[in-house]
Amino acid sequence: xxxxxxxxCSFKTLTPVxxxxxxxxxSIEKALEPIESQIANLSTYIKIAKKHCHYPSEHxxxxxxxxxxYIYTMEWGEQTLYRVLNKTLRNENRHLLKxxxxxxxxxxxxxxxxxxxxxxxxxxxxEDIGKNFIKNQIITWWSINSCSSSxxxxxxxxxxxxxxxxxxxxxxxxxxxxxxxxxxxEDEIILRLGTKFRVKSNALDHPNGSYLVHLIEIDEKNxxxxxxxxxxxxASAIYQMFFTVNQISSKPKWGKWKQNAITVxxxxxxxxxxxxxxxxxxxxxxxNKNIFIADFCNHRIVEWxxxxxxxxxxxxxxxxxxxxxxxxxxxxxxxxxRSHSIIVADFENRRVIQWLNQTQKILIHxxxxxxxxxxxxxxxxxxxxxxxxVRRWKMGEYDNEGIVxxxxxxxxxKLNxxxxxxxxxxxxxxxxxxxDRKNDRVMKWRKDAKEGTVxxxxxxQGENLxxxxxxxxxxxxxxxxxxxxxxxxxxxxxxxxxxDEGEIIVxxxxxxxQLNQFDGTMGLxxxxxxxxxxxxxxxxxxxxxxxxx
Numbered sequence: 001x002x003x004x005x006x007x008x009c010s011f012k013t014l015t016p017v018x019x020x021x022x023x024x025x026x027s028i029e030k031a032l033e034p035i036e037s038q039i040a041n042l043s044t045y046i047k048i049a050k051k052h053c054h055y056p057s058e059h060x061x062x063x064x065x066x067x068x069x070y071i072y073t074m075e076w077g078e079q080t081l082y083r084v085l086n087k088t089l090r091n092e093n094r095h096l097l098k099x100x101x102x103x104x105x106x107x108x109x110x111x112x113x114x115x116x117x118x119x120x121x122x123x124x125x126x127e128d129i130g131k132n133f134i135k136n137q138i139i140t141w142w143s144i145n146s147c148s149s150s151x152x153x154x155x156x157x158x159x160x161x162x163x164x165x166x167x168x169x170x171x172x173x174x175x176x177x178x179x180x181x182x183x184x185x186e187d188e189i190i191l192r193l194g195t196k197f198r199v200k201s202n203a204l205d206h207p208n209g210s211y212l213v214h215l216i217e218i219d220e221k222n223x224x225x226x227x228x229x230x231x232x233x234x235a236s237a238i239y240q241m242f243f244t245v246n247q248i249s250s251k252p253k254w255g256k257w258k259q260n261a262i263t264v265x266x267x268x269x270x271x272x273x274x275x276x277x278x279x280x281x282x283x284x285x286x287x288n289k290n291i292f293i294a295d296f297c298n299h300r301i302v303e304w305x306x307x308x309x310x311x312x313x314x315x316x317x318x319x320x321x322x323x324x325x326x327x328x329x330x331x332x333x334x335x336x337x338r339s340h341s342i343i344v345a346d347f348e349n350r351r352v353i354q355w356l357n358q359t360q361k362i363l364i365h366x367x368x369x370x371x372x373x374x375x376x377x378x379x380x381x382x383x384x385x386x387x388x389x390v391r392r393w394k395m396g397e398y399d400n401e402g403i404v405x406x407x408x409x410x411x412x413x414k415l416n417x418x419x420x421x422x423x424x425x426x427x428x429x430x431x432x433x434x435x436d437r438k439n440d441r442v443m444k445w446r447k448d449a450k451e452g453t454v455x456x457x458x459x460x461q462g463e464n465l466x467x468x469x470x471x472x473x474x475x476x477x478x479x480x481x482x483x484x485x486x487x488x489x490x491x492x493x494x495x496x497x498x499x500d501e502g503e504i505i506v507x508x509x510x511x512x513x514q515l516n517q518f519d520g521t522m523g524l525x526x527x528x529x530x531x532x533x534x535x536x537x538x539x540x541x542x543x544x545x546x547x548x549x
Contacts (some may be wrong), residue, residue: 002157003082003146003188007127007167008090012143015094015196020104026302027535028064028071031102039079045071054180057113065110066180072107072144072180074186086143089193104193107144110180111190117174121147121189128163130203130211138218145191147174152428153186156478163210166479169197175223185200186479190213205447228384257532257545264269264533265291265304265311265542272298274310280535282332282345282371282423282473282548283523283542291533291542292342294330294523301333301344304542315317315355322349324360332372332423332523334380336395345369348448352382363398367391372424375430381405383421383434388412390424390432390445406432406445406452410496413439416451423473423485433482435474440467442474442484444497456484456495456502457524463489466501471526472533485521485534492534506532506545513539 016457028046036042046067053070055063070081085103085268088096097104123145133139147169148154152515158164174189182190200214266277278297285291289306292314300316316327328348335342341356343363352372354365368386375381382402388411391402419438426432430447433455445451457468473485482495483505491507507518523535530547 002075004123004148004157004186006082006086006143006146007123007125008143009125009127009129009132010090011139012090012092012142014090014092014140017089017094017097017142019098020108023101023105025109026102026320028067028103031064031106032071033102034099035081035084035103038084039054039081042081044074045074045081049074057180059113060178061110061113064255065113066104068106068110069177069180070182073146073177073183075182078509082144082146089143108192109175111192114180115176117149117176117189118172119149119174119189120150120378121149121169121171121174121191122154122167123147123167124158124164126158126164128165129316130165130209130213132202133199133213133215135199135201138196139199140194140196140214141191141453142194143168144193145195147171147189147191147495148476149187149189150370150428152478165203165213167210168212168214170214172217183479191217195321217239233479255530256548258548259506260547261506261534261543261545263515263541264544265293267539267541270540274302274312277302277540277542278534279537280540280542281330281522281537283525283535284334285525285527285533286335286337289526289527291525292333292335293535293542294333294344296329296331296537299327299329301327301330301342308509315344315353319469324377325358325364327353331370334372334374343372343374345372351378364393364402370421371435373424373426373432375426376428376429379426379430381424381426381432383424385420385422385437388418388421390418390421390434405447406434406443414444414451415453418443422471425474425476427476427480433473433474433476435484437470437472440469440471441493442468442471442482444482453497455497456482456493461488464501465503466494468493472522475524475526477526483524483532485524487521490518490521492524492532499521506534515543518543 019485049067049071050165055066095506130297138424177188196218197215204212235313256349268275270278277295280293281296282294291304293302295302300313302311303314304311318326327346330344332345332349341354343354346353351362354361354363368384369382370385371383373381380393383390389404392405393402409416411419418436421434422437423435432445434443436443440461441454442456443452444455459466461469469488471484472487475483484493486493490511492505494505495502509517519538522537532545534543536543
């Protein structure tokens with residue numbers, strides 16, 4: 001269990017809790033003193049919370065108030081504070097709550113000082129309880145309710161469990177606690193204890209047995225039970241989020257992978273046969289775990305079906321050239337799964353070209369393209385290594401110059417510049433991550449930003465944990481953790497945004513061809529189960545590292 005799935009499924013009618021509001025405000029040590037008999041080593045966790053919480057606070061929280069939020073989000077096992085507290089909040093014996101009143105007072109005071117948000121938030125549980133929610137039903141969640149503004153965070157905690165239930169909630173009085181929690185990348189928003197909701201409609205059911213439940217927070221202060229904040233166009237977005245499979249895997253935080261890989265593509269020496277590759281670059285994994293590879297020096301895109309012994313050519317493969325049926329050093333490829341077409345960064349031909357059933361169409365002319373990415377809104381992103389920028393086009397609308405979304409201010413190492421951008425990634429919020437090759441760093445450009453932030457490397461070329469050497473492939477998981485193909489260091493690194501250094505996920509055992517080694521890491525991708533795939537370019541193979549759950 002985690003905070004986002006700590007959900008009351010009983011539909012009990014309980015007495016509301018108000019008594020804590022008149023309780024004296026005290027320090028966190030004093031507030032939790034009555035609970036020490038229920039939670040072992042609580043004093044130690046209090047010290048950790050006070051040491052690591054967000055203080056000083058730009059919202060005016062005291063040290064104790066900030067620590068009260070931090071400790072609520074900490075995890076240390078079955079006796080984790082939020083679990084014990086929420087279990088008590090759902091208990092019919094309301095007298096058991098009195099010992100919690102000092103802490104609830106401190107916690108509530110902290111929340112009062114934080115921004116109130118009116119937006120759509122998400123929760124989820126690995127149980128098929130969706131069928132229990134009926135249109136216009138009124139329910140109350142008696143516990144403190146942790147939500148996220150990102151559906152991918154919730155999917156990450158649910159993993160690939162079937163028969164789960166995801167809640168889309170139109171929140172009116174959410175409290176934005178991200179920045180004050182132990183896990184800053186979870187975009188957490190808290191709905192207070194005793195929040196009431198109206199069920200918008202009967203649950204949507206997914207073919208795998210999962211449900212989507214749409215709730216609307218009831219504004220009791222204004223006696224407004226019929227408000228709606230979601231535009232009618234959200235309905236299609238809900239279906240898209242719930243019924244489509246994201247290329248990004250849903251997987252647990254702090255995931256680890258087996259250190260010896262399985263060679264799933266080629267590994268039969270350099271060559272042009274269907275069971276061989278020659279300097280593979282970008283890779284793309286579809287929802288069926290089929291692998292599409294930019295086979296750079298063979299001037300082709302090859303698809304390897306799941307568990308296949310050889311690939312099939314799906315673009316190019318007719319020799320190096322500039323004819324419509326040829327490619328010239330393809331660097332990257334993505335698959336538009338809506339049209340089932342393959343889009344290729346045709347490097348030396350300076351074009352982005354689409355292949356659909358052996359029919360070709362040039363989408364973008366005269367561009368020094370390298371990396372490609374697509375987002376859920378139907379935009380195509382292309383990095384230009386000469387202009388040192390990333391541009392975005394609406395799919396199907398290429399009769400324009402596109403919009404610059406990263407760089408575009410000349411070659412350099414300033415925060416608004418890039419120096420030979422290569423692979424790119426776009427997250428749920430349309431933030432663009434750029435592998436800034438010659439600056440030995442990865443940059444994150446938020447939507448509409450004028451400059452980026454360094455999220456990996458940026459400390460000169462080297463092999464220390466705070467450095468990269470000619471980074472290439474970059475992907476980001478559901479929790480905002482950044483994975484980088486550190487090419488010349490022959491390893492894959494993981495960085496958490498805001499941290500001074502990364503950690504080695506796989507590789508880092510020197511240059512070589514053993515199953516725990518690489519010779520030039522390039523493209524990266526996850527499959528739907530969270531397995532990590534790496535283009536091991538000079539070993540002429542694609543390596544799969546199985547996730548350890």
